[in-house]
Amino acid sequence: MRISLMTTCLVDVMAPDVARATVTLLERLGHEVVFDKRQTCCGQMHTNSGYYTEAAPIVRSFVDTFEPALETVDAIVMPSGSCVGCVRDQHRLVAQHEGDTELEQRTDAVAAKTYELSELLVDVLKVTDVGAYFPHSVTYHPTCHSMRFLKVGARPLKLLRAVEGLEMKNLPESDTCCGFGGTFSVKNDATSDAMVTDKAANVERSGAEFVVAGDASCLMNIGGKLRRTGAEPRSVHLAQILASTREDPFVPAETILGRAS
Structure with missing residues (x-):
């Protein structure tokens, strides 16, 4: 599979080893991981606080980054349940709040291919034993x-x-x-x-x-x-x-x- 990695802004700044580990794992399982350098943030900080209008440009940027790749990648993975939750649920709410029907349709298309890491592995890649070793x-x-x-x-x-x-x-x-x-x-x-x-x-x-x-x-x-x-x-x-x-x-x-x- 060809998988697009969204690192999340917190991982990028505070825990880059998590992003590296995600790539290492998926490549070891035989999948191609691509990374779009235009990515920034999913807007969760704004949406969780109720700032939907302020979140709208961030959501549009997210969609502009990942929607074009939907025809060339099989999935988008994010090593963060909260960020995937934002993409799946709150992006649509932001679009509805702004009265932007086109954006709503685009967010739905992106959300349909976006997965949290464990979801991707178990539901999409159909694997539970990834060959890991952790004696702790x-x-x-x-x-x-x-x-x-x-x-x-x-x-x-x-x-x-x-x-x-x-x-x-x-x-x-x-x-x-x-x-x-x-x-x-x-x-x-x-x-x-x-x-x-x-x-x-x-x-x-x-x-x-x-x-x-x-x-x-x-x-x-x-x-x-x-x-x-x-x-x-x-x-x-x-x-x-x-x-x-x-x-x-x-x-x-x-x-x-x-x-x-």
């Missing part, structure tokens, strides 16, 4: 948008359980939010901090070496709290685990998503 214990945090918007369900868990050497640990209160929510963590910082404090405590309670999720934003939030409290667990994106092999193992680094062991 992990606990899985299902991010709010992936769980409630996209309904990814057990797809990430199916992928993780097929990883050689990986030990799954139960995350207490796994379905509760980590408190990030983009601008929510800025506008409601005290509430957000209380939420991520509880989440980090549950990650510690799981006894896992790593907390894994499909959204770098949530991992940035949880990982930041874990580091500030001196907790042992580190955060790692699903793509990084799935890209790790015996020949080329994932090595935790001093990045926004993890810290050196």
